[in-house]
Amino acid sequence: MTTKQPILQVRNLVKHFPIRAGVLKRIVAWVKAVDGVDFDIYEGETLGLVGESGCGKTTVGMTILGLYAPTDGSVYFEGEDITPYIIPRWRVRKYILKTYVKPFMKLKKDKIDELPNHMKRYAEIFFNDVKSNAKEFIRMFMDNRKDKQKSIRRNLQIVFQDPFSSLNPRMRVGNIIGEALDVHKLVKNREERNRKVVEILKKVGMFDEHANRYPHEFSGGQRQRIGIARALVLNPKLVVADEAVSALDVSIRSQILNLMEDLQKDFGLTYLFISHDLSVIKHISDRVAVMYLGKIVEIAPKKNLFDRPLHPYTVALMSAIPIPDPDYKKKRIILKGDVPSPINPPSGCRFHPRCPIAREICSKEEPPLQEHGANHLVACHFPGEMS
Amino acid sequence: MDREYKRMLKKFFRNPSGLFGFALLVFFVLVALFAPFIAPPQPSNKHEPYMMPIVTWSSEPQPPSKEHPFGVCGRRDIFYGVVWGTRTAFRIGLTVTAISTLIGLFIGSISAYYGGWIDEILMRITDIFLAVPFLIAAIVLTTLLGTGLDKVMIAMITFGWMGTARLIRGNILQAKEEQYVLAAKAIGVSMPGIIVKHLLPNTIFPVVIQASMRMGSLVITAAILSFLGLGAPQGYSDWGAILNYSRDWILGAQGEALKYWYTIVFPGTAMVLFVLAWNLVGDTLRDIFDPRLRI
Amino acid sequence: MEKKKILEVRNLKTYFYTEDGVVKAVDGVSFEVYEGETLGIVGESGCGKSVTSLSILRLLDEKGRIEEGEILFKGKNLLDLSEDEMREIRGNEIAMIFQEPMTALNPVYTIGDQIMEAIILHQKVSEQKARKIAIEMLKKVGIPEPEKRIDEYPHELSGGMRQRAMIAMALSCNPSILIADEPTTALDVTIQAQILELMKELQREYGMSIIMITHDLGVIAEMADRVLVMYAGKVVEYADVRDLFKDPHHPYTWGLMNSIPRLDVEYERLNAIPGVVPDALHFPEGCRFRNRCEFATNKCAEEPPLVEVKANHFSACWHIDELRKTMKLAQEGETA
């Protein structure tokens, strides 16, 4: 694992949504959908992201794809900071000043080597290439904005949850898939486009004649295949699968899961696999991150996480899943209460009002995400005390 | 989709009032197309066939007869005016509806797509336009611009796009939530591309329906303006204009209130049927596409 | 089984007459519900689970018609009752809770109003009394501060709380049968665990029977005593829960069990059932599973009857012996 390169690094990612009210549409509150999230995804792996409804999984996915502009924090793709290209232009200057220029100004030049990798690269550029000229440095991030955005689109793709609303009902399947090729000018003529469309359709287990049909002529599972084809036709490196099988029938779900595993091998894909279903996550992931109310509470290689969950929430989540075996006897941990609102998250550890082992410190101090055992990070004051 | 269209067609033609409206519409189209054969212009006004020929020198209306099946009014043949007036009606209706719908589409989709303060500004402007009663606004503007059919049309376009803008905005706001729009963004489709390829095709039908309903009422408004003397000039083949100079005879002769009935009934009937045709067709389309749209 | 039968459905056929044709949503379904037990109905989307439950309460819309069959509740055929008599049964004798509590609750009334309405209607008590019962019920289903919550509107409650309120409403008249149509599908797993626990507790206390409709085999394993497996409007298997999971006797049930990833088992690769769920307008003739079934032969073009393959275990398949053999081989392969 450690020898592998992280393809995507997320640092202190924050996304808050404004709630507006009244005639003047004034902002009355903020939904803290994602509130400081750090994780890496390594090349070729599947990172599972699991958590209950509203905990911010989709928001994480959308933000790293640049479909939502992050409120704060950075996203690195293959070592390059792509944040400037996914936030509005007018925020770029401030972002660069805050993230790089200010810290670098305070930095002694010989301390560059102590910086984390993703920062080091920019420190070198800052000190060596542009000779500490902040203006020049910022201009670097403004240049080629359109091209950079396009390349982000090509490399990062998404498969959506709802196989019905994610395909335009008035477009033929061939155009739904081919649109991406047109936008990125990846084909020279119609024949080439058709060839590519058919090629990818076959890859996802469909037939060439399907290109001429409309989405409503297909079942949920087939539509999801079309959605996958649309994502893969651009040859992306990372695919975010947001509840990609949740809306499917049980007997179809396994077909799609198998397909996604096959495609991962064929195309060398990296997946961020988002789901609320721990069983699915367990099946498909190499590593798993558990989210609760806008934060990652635990992240670890699959085996570690399922064999020895350290966070009380993870433990409770696992025990809450009904096992399809009437003889399977287990101790159920029934959490009290509901998930609190992300508008006013609880102080300290956000899980403390529902946590069976919470103590005084939990409501006062927020536990940081720290390593407990190899590659096993957890944000709890008493990791592993509940099991 | 093809199957869907077929089903809609089947539904349409199973609906008697829709079928009736459609038949009426076809009838009007035929009349408009074949006007030169139904009511051939006299050699003297070949170059301006829209002017109703003067057929008599007496100013008193003449009842229907063999040569003038709808009678004569203001020295001119009513039949000729009604037939050629069909063309005028279509011209006004189609032009005004098309242009005002396009303006509405543009403003509404920009407003909905961008949201935020752009939406706020555009919608406030729409509100202001909506606050002025349509007819009064049109009258005032026509008076300012001067009389004439083209001026009437400009006035009606200026105050006719708001309904479309609001409708399309609401629909797009709804469609924007659909994931295929996000998917298009994820692929990298540009803003105009998303509006034109993804949003409009899925939201345009209610607009088309609304436009077809508006078509009829526009002709009435144009007629009212003509009736007030703001529209078409004397003698022009326009239903409203015919009604305008039948104005003096509306009260009939002494002791014979209905004596000049034909000066009103023929152009009036044409107008009512025209409006009815569009409304029936629009109504039926609306029922087929989305029963929830019914108010 | 000396338990008393409380509901018996015999050869129920419910069809929908749509513009595109006849949807045979439920086509000859039979089962019984015993006093105090839970019958699980499991199957994929569109297989007719909800239509079965709506047919029992005769709540179908105008397109739906019960073509054939009997629904015997405490010996009476519900299909013979007048609409007035049926209303007496609904909510009072047989109550129902739905998947999406938000759509099942009226947004313009407080939850108190809605619970009290049912109580006043069926128990003929005064308003004060009804309010007291309602508060009592809300406390029972674990809603904190019921005196305050009773005056809140549905949108002020979370999904889990709404489902609790629905359960309170359903149980307020002490029904003999509670039909729960996917009561936890819209909820989070930790909330689902709460609700399932609550339902078990209430069943112990009130002794009612539950018809638990779900597509989640895990929920079935946890809740049901007996299970009805449906596929495309038909019953394919009907057995005790333990027997069903240990010894499935229909290729569909077996395939389904193998195709879901499980938390307690490690899979190299999932065992997918090929093909798609057939469209309700075009169910195949004969065995409706046959175009997806690995055991299918020409014989399957004929409709397989639901037969007792072992004590209290029914299955509708022509090739049970082949299935048994394959399952045995698979088992040996696993242990080897």
Ligand SMILES: Nc1ncnc2c1ncn2[C@@H]1O[C@H](COP(=O)(O)OP(=O)(O)OP(=O)(O)O)[C@@H](O)[C@H]1O
């Ligand atoms: N566009 C938005 N505007 C305002 N609030 C939003 C928006 N998108 C999400 N939220 C809020 O942010 C929080 C996190 O939402 P998100 O969709 O990321 O959750 P999720 O984990 O994906 O949940 P689910 O499992 O239901 O999909 C929720 O409280 C949601 O209401």
Ligand SMILES: Nc1ncnc2c1ncn2[C@@H]1O[C@H](COP(=O)(O)OP(=O)(O)OP(=O)(O)O)[C@@H](O)[C@H]1O
């Ligand atoms: N009102 C209706 N009109 C026409 N067809 C209907 C109607 N209600 C249900 N159906 C059809 O009957 C079949 C069975 O539907 P039903 O709702 O019972 O499925 P279900 O098993 O409850 O599925 P789900 O898990 O999705 O709730 C479906 O094919 C559905 O399309």
Ligand code: SF4
């Ligand atoms: S930090 Fe405290 S409250 Fe939070 S999970 Fe750990 S023990 Fe529970």
Ligand SMILES: [Mg+2]
């Ligand atoms: Mg989500």
Ligand SMILES: [Mg+2]
């Ligand atoms: Mg259902």
